[in-house]
Amino acid sequence: MNxxxxxxxxxxxxxxxxxxxxxxxxxxxxxxxxxxxxxxxDSKTLNVGLVDVxxxxxxxxxxxxxxxxSMSLEKAQKExxxxxxxxxxxxxxxxxxxxxxxxxxxxxxxxxxxxxAAAPNDPTKEMNVSFWHGSEDMxxxxxxxxxxxGFFVFFFVFIVGGVSFLRERTQGTLERLLASPIKRSEVVxxxxxxxxxxxxxxxxxxxxxxxxxxxxxxxxxxxxxLIITFLLALTALSLGTLLSAFAKNEFQMIQFIPLVIVPQVxxxxxxxxxxxxVWLQAIGxxxxxxxxxxxxxxxxxxxxGIAEFQLSMYILIGFxxxxxxxxxxxxxxxxxx
Amino acid sequence: xxxxxxxxxxxxxxxxxxxxxxxNLSINKGEIFGLLGPSGSGKTTIVKMMTGILSxxxxxxxxxxxxxxxxxxxxxxxxxxxxxxxxxxxxxxxxLDFFGSxxxxxxxxxxxxxQEVMDMVDLMKHLDQPVETYSGGMKRRLSLAAALIHEPxxxxxxxxxxxxxxxxxxxxxxxxxxxxxxxxxxxxxTHVMDEAEKCDRLAMLRDGKVIAVDSPDHLKEGIGASTxxxxxxxxxxxxx
Numbered sequence: 001m002n003x004x005x006x007x008x009x010x011x012x013x014x015x016x017x018x019x020x021x022x023x024x025x026x027x028x029x030x031x032x033x034x035x036x037x038x039x040x041x042d043s044k045t046l047n048v049g050l051v052d053v054x055x056x057x058x059x060x061x062x063x064x065x066x067x068x069x070s071m072s073l074e075k076a077q078k079e080x081x082x083x084x085x086x087x088x089x090x091x092x093x094x095x096x097x098x099x100x101x102x103x104x105x106x107x108x109x110x111x112x113x114x115x116x117a118a119a120p121n122d123p124t125k126e127m128n129v130s131f132w133h134g135s136e137d138m139x140x141x142x143x144x145x146x147x148x149x150g151f152f153v154f155f156f157v158f159i160v161g162g163v164s165f166l167r168e169r170t171q172g173t174l175e176r177l178l179a180s181p182i183k184r185s186e187v188v189x190x191x192x193x194x195x196x197x198x199x200x201x202x203x204x205x206x207x208x209x210x211x212x213x214x215x216x217x218x219x220x221x222x223x224x225x226l227i228i229t230f231l232l233a234l235t236a237l238s239l240g241t242l243l244s245a246f247a248k249n250e251f252q253m254i255q256f257i258p259l260v261i262v263p264q265v266x267x268x269x270x271x272x273x274x275x276x277x278v279w280l281q282a283i284g285x286x287x288x289x290x291x292x293x294x295x296x297x298x299x300x301x302x303x304x305g306i307a308e309f310q311l312s313m314y315i316l317i318g319f320x321x322x323x324x325x326x327x328x329x330x331x332x333x334x335x336x337x
Numbered sequence: 338x339x340x341x342x343x344x345x346x347x348x349x350x351x352x353x354x355x356x357x358x359x360x361n362l363s364i365n366k367g368e369i370f371g372l373l374g375p376s377g378s379g380k381t382t383i384v385k386m387m388t389g390i391l392s393x394x395x396x397x398x399x400x401x402x403x404x405x406x407x408x409x410x411x412x413x414x415x416x417x418x419x420x421x422x423x424x425x426x427x428x429x430x431x432x433l434d435f436f437g438s439x440x441x442x443x444x445x446x447x448x449x450x451x452q453e454v455m456d457m458v459d460l461m462k463h464l465d466q467p468v469e470t471y472s473g474g475m476k477r478r479l480s481l482a483a484a485l486i487h488e489p490x491x492x493x494x495x496x497x498x499x500x501x502x503x504x505x506x507x508x509x510x511x512x513x514x515x516x517x518x519x520x521x522x523x524x525x526x527t528h529v530m531d532e533a534e535k536c537d538r539l540a541m542l543r544d545g546k547v548i549a550v551d552s553p554d555h556l557k558e559g560i561g562a563s564t565x566x567x568x569x570x571x572x573x574x575x576x577x
């Protein structure tokens with residue numbers, strides 16, 4: 001009951017505080033767009049050689065943005081070596097085989113996206129993809145999109161949630177709240193609920209924008225993406241409000257960014273960490289973003305269902321529960337009951 | 338006779354600094370009880386202990402004979418803190434509606450009470466204005482209104498009239514007297530001497546100790562002083 005009262009109040013405050021609202025929705029979208037402009041580099045024309053491609057499929061491909069040239073296999077192999085073309089497509093045993101130049105992960109990713117878009121669901125056109133130069137680099141680009149969505153949601157919810165709970169402390173309203181018959185748990189749940197409702201909206205906007213406007217590589221279910229993004233937001237919210245107990249003012253709250261947020265960027269899979277020492281990898285295992293990013297990557301890149309990403313999901317839920325309980329406990333400092 | 342607030346052998350430290358030392362207070366139903374002392378003497382700490390948002394290091398606090406903190410007792414007092422604990426983005430109406438809801442007042446009751454308390458503090462004209470546009474004195478009055486919204490039987494006020502002009506201060510005190518006539522117990526901290534005179538009984542504080550408790554007149558008579566200020570200086574000096 002009091003939880004609901006508090007939720008309503010938070011939503012009202014949001015309606016008044018347009019700037020914080022904008023920070024939580026527009027800022028992630030803005031930064032994601034900027035990163036995509038930098039990483040995507042789509043002004044470049046992509047040259048693709050076609051080797052013995054059947055006419056109907058060639059027609060489909062002509063609708064794409066790709067610059068197509070028909071050529072022999074030898075010529076294609078020579079041109080891809082010289083960097084004249086970025087990829088070539090050939091037909092073997094009724095199946096398309098795509099060979100990507102592969103040294104520039106951005107180009108390789110873009111070509112693959114174009115082909116997927118041209119022939120999305122037809123199983124006979126299940127494409128075999130190989131790389132002329134290496135293959136591992138290719139992954140980096142695709143890896144980054146889902147992680148970035150998770151990261152920006154996490155970052156901005158952490159800041160706004162943490163600071164607004166901190167303000168409740170510094171402006172004396174927390175004390176005023178606790179001098180009323182509200183339970184400590186109702187305060188914490190009220191915050192989770194009020195911000196939670198708002199982060200649902202935020203998660204939807206950011207995910208939809210990334211997938212449909214920025215065209216981040218995505219094969220899985222949007223609903224799953226939203227579930228994970230929302231859970232990540234709740235984790236950030238509960239962690240932010242918990243840590244605000246250890247900050248005296250907004251400035252000290254901002255000091256948590258290099259301590260709590262930045263390390264998560266390094267360990268959450270934005271950069272490959274497979275080669276690192278075991279104890280270093282273990283650091284990543286205690287970070288919420290690692291699990292969020294892992295689940296998002298699974299859903300968006302590999303079309304994983306609940307069965308496959310459920311462990312990450314449960315761990316995220318576990319983080320939310322843990323931080324929430326700690327937060328209720330931390331409020332004991334203000335009122336024993 | 339049962340006391341509304343009972344504090345037994347309270348001592349408290351923040352780190353190594355002793356804030357309160359062996360405080361015993363008993364506040365009767367329906368009186369205006371003043372806590373008078375210079376800043377840093379422990380007034381706010383005592384008041385916070387009464388509300389239950391601070392637990393004493395030693396000793397016990399009882400409200401209506403129940404050990405604090407108790408959620409049941411928290412409904413029965415209204416608290417106005419030294420800082421204006423208000424949500425700046427929200428209007429006065431939204432603030433009061435929020436605090437009223439915390440005490441589980443029905444919607445119609447809240448509407449009715451918001452009118453009453455806003456009239457009381459003379460802010461009715463500014464009901465739908467965001468609090469951030471209020472002046473300091475207006476915020477102070479709105480804080481008072483918020484403390485009264487649920488018709489509490491005990492009102493705990495920490496420096497209620499700071500930053501309020503004499504005319505309004507007068508009207509606030511009239512309001513407090515009216516509440517007292519309805520049987521409400523009022524506990525108020527102050528460092529203003531003429532306000533102290535208005536209390537039924539006074540506890541004089543210095544360096545975390547209660548140096549005297551009595552009615553203002555008795556305090557003055559006891560040492561042959563003509564003003565509370567002299568009393569304060571007398572006891573304060575004696576304590577050193």
